[in-house]
Amino acid sequence: MYTTIKKPSDYFNTKLYTGNGSTNAITGVGFQPDLTWIKHRDGETAHLLFDYVRGALKRIQTNTTNSESTLNNSLTSWNSDGFALGTENDVNGNSRLFASWNWKANGSGSANTDGSISSTVSANTTSGFSIVKYTGTGSAATIGHGLGVSPACIIFKDTSDSGGVDWFVYHQSTGATKRLKLNQTVASATSSFINNTTPSSTVFNTEGGGATGTNANNFIAYCFAEKQGYSKFGSFVGSSNQQFIYTGFKPRWFMWKNTSQGSSTYDHWGMVDTSRQTPNGATDGYMRANQNLAESSFSGNGLFFLSNGIQFNNTGRYNNNSGDTYIYMALAEAPLVGTNNVPCTAR
Numbered sequence: 001m002y003t004t005i006k007k008p009s010d011y012f013n014t015k016l017y018t019g020n021g022s023t024n025a026i027t028g029v030g031f032q033p034d035l036t037w038i039k040h041r042d043g044e045t046a047h048l049l050f051d052y053v054r055g056a057l058k059r060i061q062t063n064t065t066n067s068e069s070t071l072n073n074s075l076t077s078w079n080s081d082g083f084a085l086g087t088e089n090d091v092n093g094n095s096r097l098f099a100s101w102n103w104k105a106n107g108s109g110s111a112n113t114d115g116s117i118s119s120t121v122s123a124n125t126t127s128g129f130s131i132v133k134y135t136g137t138g139s140a141a142t143i144g145h146g147l148g149v150s151p152a153c154i155i156f157k158d159t160s161d162s163g164g165v166d167w168f169v170y171h172q173s174t175g176a177t178k179r180l181k182l183n184q185t186v187a188s189a190t191s192s193f194i195n196n197t198t199p200s201s202t203v204f205n206t207e208g209g210g211a212t213g214t215n216a217n218n219f220i221a222y223c224f225a226e227k228q229g230y231s232k233f234g235s236f237v238g239s240s241n242q243q244f245i246y247t248g249f250k251p252r253w254f255m256w257k258n259t260s261q262g263s264s265t266y267d268h269w270g271m272v273d274t275s276r277q278t279p280n281g282a283t284d285g286y287m288r289a290n291q292n293l294a295e296s297s298f299s300g301n302g303l304f305f306l307s308n309g310i311q312f313n314n315t316g317r318y319n320n321n322s323g324d325t326y327i328y329m330a331l332a333e334a335p336l337v338g339t340n341n342v343p344c345t346a347r
Helices: none
Strands: 012-018 024-027 035-040 048-051 058-061 075-079 082-085 097-103 110-112 119-124 129-135 141-144 153-158 168-171 178-181 203-206 218-224 231-237 243-246 249-258 270-273 303-306 309-312 325-335
Touching (some): 035 075, 082 097, 119 141, 203 218, 231 243, 249 309
Antiparallel strands (some): 012 097, 024 082, 035 048, 035 097, 048 058, 075 082, 119 129, 129 218, 243 309, 249 270, 249 325
């Protein structure tokens, strides 16, 4: 089979950079991003997300319950090949090392009336990614997402509640009656945050309040559909041996979570990418989306990027505990097969 995406880096790309403490134009992304996620690699600062729909300088943090806030001199604008930064230490401290993960949607978005509540949607139907902004009414509702196919994963954040609200995650492997929390290590648990309804090709559901529908509160939802040869949202069960996760492509970026257990010591949201790997293909570092910690290393060659998936060489609660279930999100560097002109390295 053939992927319609010949060059995955046209839609998602990792960009590593070094801060300069002054104005800093980050280029080499390959497109104008609509969602940029930034993390300081060698220090304990928050994961910061900026998107074009909410606007520059407006951050939300995956490792906290904090509402949206303006961070002056942070991400000041996006450009055709990346983004521009000011002097803020958390995104551009002098000599600090940073990772950024960048997604292409469709600019600032437009009105969508597919649901019972109108939304602003920036959607890229080719790559299966959309940014959805809406305001809750306090009643169960449907919200248009603009993808044209059912999302495999949706990440929700209440951006206006000053008291702080968790990030809620729908993943197709845990289903419409279970939730995960991006800012916590907790296991999957029963929740009606999407009104116990699997998202359709046009809308997702929200509950009457709480995590996804509080009256007059603003929400952002990042929606991901599965695209063969480009993205995969699945699950695996840990074993006592090496663990291979087949994706059908060489991953560029991979995030996973133990859904069976929820220890604050072990069960984090792990994140790796091919920009931070050793010459033999092993990962050179991982970060935790739910913590502000600096980049960490696996013991030994713990994780390998392969031409058709991921291999964990070690075992344990974090990534490969026998009998535990894990969900994952994977985005491609290169398809395993297809019309892509960029070959992927086999192992």
